[in-house]
Amino acid sequence: MTWISGKTSRRHWLASALAAGSSLAALRAPAAELPATPSQTRGPFYPHDPPLEADADLVRVGGRDTLAQGVITHLSGVVRDSRGRPVPDAQVEIWQCDANGRYHHPWDRRNAPLDENFQGYGRTRTGAAGRYRFRTIRPVAYPGRAPHIHFAIKGRGFEPLITQMYVRGAPENAYDGLLSRIGNPARRASLIIPFEPHPELAGEQAARFDIVLDLG
Numbered sequence: 001m002t003w004i005s006g007k008t009s010r011r012h013w014l015a016s017a018l019a020a021g022s023s024l025a026a027l028r029a030p031a032a033e034l035p036a037t038p039s040q041t042r043g044p045f046y047p048h049d050p051p052l053e054a055d056a057d058l059v060r061v062g063g064r065d066t067l068a069q070g071v072i073t074h075l076s077g078v079v080r081d082s083r084g085r086p087v088p089d090a091q092v093e094i095w096q097c098d099a100n101g102r103y104h105h106p107w108d109r110r111n112a113p114l115d116e117n118f119q120g121y122g123r124t125r126t127g128a129a130g131r132y133r134f135r136t137i138r139p140v141a142y143p144g145r146a147p148h149i150h151f152a153i154k155g156r157g158f159e160p161l162i163t164q165m166y167v168r169g170a171p172e173n174a175y176d177g178l179l180s181r182i183g184n185p186a187r188r189a190s191l192i193i194p195f196e197p198h199p200e201l202a203g204e205q206a207a208r209f210d211i212v213l214d215l216g
Contacts, residue, residue, distance in 0.1 A: 033082040036214035038187050040164045040178055043150060045103040046095060047121050058094075058119040058136040068118035070099030070137030074198060077209040079130045079153060086130025087213060090155035094134055095121040101142030110142070138195055138205055139167060146172035146179060151211070158215050165209045168194045 053061060059068040075094070079087045097103045097120075102112045104120035118137065126132050139147035147170050153161045166173055173179055173192060182188040198204040 034080065034084055034212045035187065035190070036082060037161065037163055037211045038182050038191060039162055040191075042152070042162045043164075044107055045097075045105040046150070046152075047105065053119060054121055054123050055119075056122050056124040056132075056134045058122045058134065059117075060135075061117055061119050064117060066117050068098065068137055069115050070118070070140070072201075072204040073136055073138045073195060074133070074201075074204065074206045075136055075149070075209065076131065076133040076206075077211060079126050079132065079211045079213065081213050081215045086126070086128070087155065087158075087215075088126055088128045088130060090126045090130075090153055090213075091123060092126060092132045093121070093123040093152040093154070094136065094149050096136065096139050096149045097142055099137055099140055101140055112142075138207075141170065141172045144177075146170050146176035148176075148179075151209075153211060153213065158213055161211070161213055163211070164191065166192045168192045 059070075059072055061068075079090050079092065081087055095103070097108075098115035098118040100112045100115060102108055102110055102114050104114065104118070122134055122136065124132050124134065136149070139149050141147050147167045148164045151161075151163050151165060153163075164178070166176070166179060179188060179191070182191070193207050193209050195205045195207045198206045
């Protein structure tokens with residue numbers, strides 16, 4: 001039989017107690033806060049009156065057989081608060097120009113054809129896990145702006161967040177004045193998202209844009 005002296009036993013107990021205390025403290029320690037998604041301007045082309053069809057599928061209008069021009073993209077993400085908790089039942093709106101660089105808005109008078117098969121605006125609500133999903137097109141550049149999609153997140157108990165999402169690798173990002181106003185490189189990078197081939201749908205793409213709200 002092996003005996004442990006009283007001094008050794010006390011040292012062993014103290015070490016175990018300290019280790020347990022450290023583990024308990026780690027469990028009780030608040031998690032590091034997630035940085036909030038930067039806000040950006042709403043821009044001039046937010047619809048005055050949302051279109052009659054304003055669902056989460058922007059590439060098929062009504063019962064038409066013809067889909068919108070452009071690369072179909074499945075856009076999804078999670079809305080969380082700064083502690084990483086999902087924000088359920090938040091309204092997520094998006095709006096963007098069509099594949100010709102034109103918005104469905106009376107103030108956009110650019111000399112470019114309007115794609116009547118592109119909805120241009122959509123909205124949905126987050127589920128219990130904070131998830132949202134849209135079917136839209138990969139955004140395109142137009143004079144003065146990098147490819148982007150506008151977002152508005154609204155809900156009970158917090159101020160609306162207006163922001164924009166950009167395409168990773170787009171050369172116009174380096175010259176976009178609104179994007180460059182975000183001086184912090186990490187915060188600026190949080191708005192620039194990879195668009196990749198969809199794993200199951202040939203010729204289509206997928207992008208994920210997670211959003212963090214500063215709920216105070």
